Amino acid sequence: MQVLILGVGDAFTKKHYGSSALVRAPSGYLQIDCPDPIHRVLHEATARHHGQHGWQVGVDAVDDILLTHLHGDHCNGVESVGFWRYVLRAQGKQSHLPRLHATRAVVDRLWPRLAPAMDTLIGLSRPARLEDYFDIRILNPDGKAVHKIAGLEVRARTTTHYIPTVGVLVSDGERTFGWSGDSRFEQAHIDWLDQADFFVHEANFPPAHTTLDELAALPERLKAKMRLVHLADDVDPTPYGLSSLCEGDLLDI
Numbered sequence: 001m002q003v004l005i006l007g008v009g010d011a012f013t014k015k016h017y018g019s020s021a022l023v024r025a026p027s028g029y030l031q032i033d034c035p036d037p038i039h040r041v042l043h044e045a046t047a048r049h050h051g052q053h054g055w056q057v058g059v060d061a062v063d064d065i066l067l068t069h070l071h072g073d074h075c076n077g078v079e080s081v082g083f084w085r086y087v088l089r090a091q092g093k094q095s096h097l098p099r100l101h102a103t104r105a106v107v108d109r110l111w112p113r114l115a116p117a118m119d120t121l122i123g124l125s126r127p128a129r130l131e132d133y134f135d136i137r138i139l140n141p142d143g144k145a146v147h148k149i150a151g152l153e154v155r156a157r158t159t160t161h162y163i164p165t166v167g168v169l170v171s172d173g174e175r176t177f178g179w180s181g182d183s184r185f186e187q188a189h190i191d192w193l194d195q196a197d198f199f200v201h202e203a204n205f206p207p208a209h210t211t212l213d214e215l216a217a218l219p220e221r222l223k224a225k226m227r228l229v230h231l232a233d234d235v236d237p238t239p240y241g242l243s244s245l246c247e248g249d250l251l252d253i
């Protein structure tokens, strides 16, 4: 399984994009979170790998987007994806809706966030709805339910964050990739992510996030298969014995 890192930043970054990733799936791509400016985010991360690995992926080609939660650094790109894909359908260039995967708690509050910008469409006599832009698929966040997405098996687990948030485990049947989602340190969440062959964990300031000290205290076995994102700009985790990722990194899981 290949995973392309799209963004590694936090909500206040001056240098990066919001933490996000693109998983190459048996049938298409699964994007984990959707920061702004998503067209550029995808363009820059995939441009490094054109030809070399067959990555040339834009918003047109990503049919499955999973939203971990509604903080803007993780979901501000949804409006632009929705509009762009609507334009492609209006022009007859595509016929299908992109699928948006999220928990009920996220979906219920997503449209109130988007509606002021998206509830009027030229040519539509009624107010537009979220379902005019996305095929909504509800994730069960119990950590166990398996969701088939683009040929992958995906599980979601509620994290400990200010608002409803999930981490994910993504499996192609042979290898499993983990993504912590935003979370303060929680041993049970680490244990769940330990089912993965390789996982990405967030780190930032407490109390909403996990500290480098907490992650540094994990067993070496776990740290060997963990890489970090969501660090504040210029925070170097190497003195803690930890490694972070860069935008455009391509992981072979």
Ligand SMILES: [Zn+2]
Binding pocket: 069, 071, 161, 182
């Ligand atoms: Zn957050």
